[in-house]
Amino acid sequence: MSILIDRYTRVVVQGITGREGSFHTEQMQAYGTDVVAGVVPGRGGSTHLGVPVFDTVADAVTATAADCAFIIVPPPFAADAIMEAAAARLPLAVCVTEGVPVHDMIRARAVIDGSSTKLIGPNCPGLLTAGECKVGFIPNHVARPGSVGVVARSGTLTYEVIQGLSQAGHGQTTAVGIGGDPVLGLTFRDVLELFAEDKATRAVVMVGEIGGSDEESAAELIGKGYPKPVVAFISGRTAPPGKRMGHAGAIISGNRGTAQSKIDALTAAGAVVGDTIEDVVRLVGERLGVHSQR
Amino acid sequence: MSILIDRYTRVVVQGITGREGSFHTEQMQAYGTDVVAGVVPGRGGSTHLGVPVFDTVADAVTATAADCAFIIVPPPFAADAIMEAAAARLPLAVCVTEGVPVHDMIRARAVIDGSSTKLIGPNCPGLLTAGECKVGFIPNHVARPGSVGVVARSGTLTYEVIQGLSQAGHGQTTAVGIGGDPVLGLTFRDVLELFAEDKATRAVVMVGEIGGSDEESAAELIGKGYPKPVVAFISGRTAPPGKRMGHAGAIISGNRGTAQSKIDALTAAGAVVGDTIEDVVRLVGERLGVHSQR
């Protein structure tokens, strides 16, 4: 069991022939992901990495019954690629592109909201169901199958957590990197709701960071009686206020969005918050122990 | 029984203080329509024709529980008024304004399509449920209660048919003037579907004219086994091709939209088509006779 993707997921890669598109398609194939098609306008009819390439997503879906888009195109084309995936009624689209203009994403998000497509990203590492399928950048060797769900904003901290959990013997169901942009698809709350329904997931690790209030919104959900233990981590606790820390959208305004406000909200809601990734791994072990004794 | 409006309909008039707005509000009140509010931006808090006036439709709905908008505003403001009515979730909006730019209406129609509001018009005479309620221009004295449903594109021909039916003793359930603009709300087909469900309606008179293909689309519905007799009339049979006859959108292009193509489609579908309004009235009498003998 898992959320969003599994061994039956059929992936179409939008931007498959690019340098990064090629590299990560190969990595995904090496992980076992069933990449069934690529889309590059004007390259329809060719083959790349053993996969048929189409001019449009609609063509690819008709020919291959793909049900998940992996979008790895330059920033000016990302929003359009997302809309194209939504128009083709793909259940899931994962956009890893960094640097998408925010107005583009506001429009794309409005289209997603009116569609049946779930979006992950942009500016995210994608997601991975351990041992079955990965769509995105998460390194192939870090995850191992198990019962911990992971959801994180930062890509690299997603990897850190997965690796830490794996090394401590706590395998994962699915790890989702939702991305750090201000306007994105699935949020912490959305992914937590999916994990709540997934029988194989026994605990959830949530890795947040300063900026925005998505962690607070997730805390609200947890506070209403979330059915599984949640172990959280918030990065950026020492970031000076008012300094924008890279692309993560980690900018602090007023009292909202500080590390402390997030930690307080999560703690009050019943989640346990670790100080370091090592802490988080340890706390998960404790929770799973408690949990498995029931 | 009736369709769309009845004695319980609560009407808010958008543009109530204008010359025409005032005149027709009085006419509607005289007919017995329950006009509960008016909307004129900047006139909120005042009273006009014994009715409270509000700045916005939302305010009017909150205060009066209006459930039908009568829109009688100048053309540049019509599309906005329609969208405002839709945003306030009014079940029905009737726009009589003539001369609304077509791109405005395309946008308004897209909003209507995504809303729970039914639109009648623009550039239409509105509708009337005999003896109960009228929203629009249909003269007060022509209708009488009965069992004939009327749907027409032209305003004046709507009146003609109602008067003819009434004088011959065939009362009406509801008469709907859908309007002659190329982009409008409810079509012949939509209204026929409503009449099909209305128990009190035993026959339907449909008054079409040259241009467009809404009559052909209605014929398609009738051909699928419409449960009630339909008597039709098509005006503009002698109009020279390629001449635009006023605002009715009555312009003939190719073979589609000619009077003959409409008459043929309706006849083939099982409707009976009269040559004059008098004919139509006579044919209704015959159908009702046959019908009532069952």
Added chain:
Amino acid sequence: MKLLEYQAKQQFAKAGIATPAGRLARTAEEAEAAARELGRVAVKAQVPVGGRGKAGGIAVVDTPEQARAEAARILAMDIKGFPVRSVWCETGLDVAHEIYCGITLDRDRRRMVLILSGAGGMDIEQVAETQPEMIAKLWPDPFRGPQAYEIRQLAFTALRAVPALAERAGKLAAALVPLVQTLHRLSDSLDAVTCEINPLVITAAGDLVAADGKLEIDENAEYRHRDLAAELARDSVGDDGATGEDPYEVEAKRRGLTYVHLDGYVGCIGNGAGLVMNTLDLVKAAGGEPANFLDIGGGARADVVRNALDMVLSDPNVRGVFINIFGGITRGDEVARGIIEARDELHITKPLVVRMTGTREEEGRKLLQEAGIVPGISAVEAARKIVELTRGVQGGVPPALTGGQGGFPPEKGED
């Protein structure tokens, strides 16, 4: 309102769509100067109708002198009734392919439809009938406009049907994205009901250039585009005031009336397009020939009715007038007042048949009766009556109707 080719192209160019270099010339001298500046040019008559090429309204010239001579010839022409007031002198293109790209109103879908075809330079409706696979259509959301991916889908569908274009479809699709988006924005901002580039030329260098342009503005939205209307008027009205359009219709437009001129002798006035159309049908069914269509519209007041009567009677072929009023928004008393004023001030002597019912019909009838006019017969009977009164008349004033009754004897005693 149909813009002239050069106006459409100026709009395209302003929006960023490539067009051939060109100059407008209203005289042969201006055409000569344009050719001197541009070199080899096509001299093209600017008229708001198609088929000017076949009519001889386009000439390709090599020298300024030829340009002068051809412009003089074309400016003296009259194409399908439209006198040529100006010519557009335009450089040629190195044409590799011609395709079609247009946006027009689709009544059935209640939206604008975007049409792209690999078969350009032809009548698109004919292509649609004979080679439907050559046509790709898109009905963009009016707020969102066509998205890049939608335009690419459209382009791949349309271009794959043409073997010569299939190979370069990727590049063409990429180039069509901004062009189509610009065209859509233009149709939106100009309230165009038709916005068409045909042919859209693919040059040997691979560029897309609008070689011809058609822009028709929604009449209901003309108030938002007064500048274009003024420009159009300057190019279509000559020193003699002639526009090539029906002079009666021009006069009606000046008067603000919705009027269509026809060939018959029975003047027809009514309120509402449906009613007037039906009035024409009834006159024809009764054996008469309508002289016009005149809709005084909803809510028309007394002065409008008088204006309408004056307009209809300005056509000498009109032997009598049938006024058919069913008041909804139009009120009987206003119409009656208009008829009475018109009779008195215009000294009308030709037969008039008035049929009036609807809102304030009582008040209207009372006014007419007080003025010695009797209305109130049915539409079918009124049609028969007006035809009876005008059919035998060979123009001019029928002797029986020149009495002191102010031209309304037919109405007497018929209620």
Added chain:
Amino acid sequence: MKLLEYQAKQQFAKAGIATPAGRLARTAEEAEAAARELGRVAVKAQVPVGGRGKAGGIAVVDTPEQARAEAARILAMDIKGFPVRSVWCETGLDVAHEIYCGITLDRDRRRMVLILSGAGGMDIEQVAETQPEMIAKLWPDPFRGPQAYEIRQLAFTALRAVPALAERAGKLAAALVPLVQTLHRLSDSLDAVTCEINPLVITAAGDLVAADGKLEIDENAEYRHRDLAAELARDSVGDDGATGEDPYEVEAKRRGLTYVHLDGYVGCIGNGAGLVMNTLDLVKAAGGEPANFLDIGGGARADVVRNALDMVLSDPNVRGVFINIFGGITRGDEVARGIIEARDELHITKPLVVRMTGTREEEGRKLLQEAGIVPGISAVEAARKIVELTRGVQGGVPPALTGGQGGFPPEKGED
């Protein structure tokens, strides 16, 4: 990218929003000429920070001579670290009321939010806290934009809260419709994350005039607005090349790096903002002080890593560097190659602690090992190690680390 006041106002004016007449002056002489042309003006420092009024950066003058003197004074100022490069000389307004109108990104709603308030001229966040009833908000559909009826609803809500405005709310609402629609179009076309008029002045004559303007462009969309960026650069970089911004951050921007300068002594480099933020947290938790935040981003190649090391070490306060790499899109071998190149070419002698894991970590580790570098400890341990190696050092080069190991002794034998 934050535009200067005058740039924002020029954008407003170009879009059709009324602004006071004004001229930009880069010298006292230009300010004098502007005052001669405009009469009584306010001379306003153009700096990309708030609070310039309190800092003395605004002067109202009556004569050209005064304008010259005040401009000279203001152009010599430095406001919150920003040298004043230009002043905006602007005529006054006959102010009846001041309101607020702005559009900004609402992260929680994933949309732009339109804010209107009867309380203008103040910090809108403070108003939101103390007088929430004075604030009306609208989250328009990004494709449709704010519709007229929505803006009227917004206006009635905001203006009714102010007794002095309640009576004229109808007229103001009507005037706000086109203004707000224009502002929204502007925020859209300029990719603005903030587009604000505060105060929006209602003059005695009842007109709406933008008395101040704030426009911040989305950094991800700067490629679509190179012209504005160039203009901004011209007004913020002096002849001395100084911009008022942190010189290290200016240099980092020039190098295309995402870098934030901090006060400590441990250089921090990582791939991914989250990882670098966590690196800073770990350094601080270990008792050290980070000197910077430097994210080499996803997919960074060897030359980027070298560039980053060079950048971090240009700060003399840096006593050592912690490189924290978790390869996803970033590949271990590329990073290793960058570190090796940097060590060789930059002759690095300060301590470096490298922690590397993730995609191609095997290849990366092999490369580093072959070059005599040992990576591979955990992030927490690496943080402790770098702090241990740098805490006691008082700047300059620690004597123990100047050997022939190329600056990488800490890594030895720690895997």
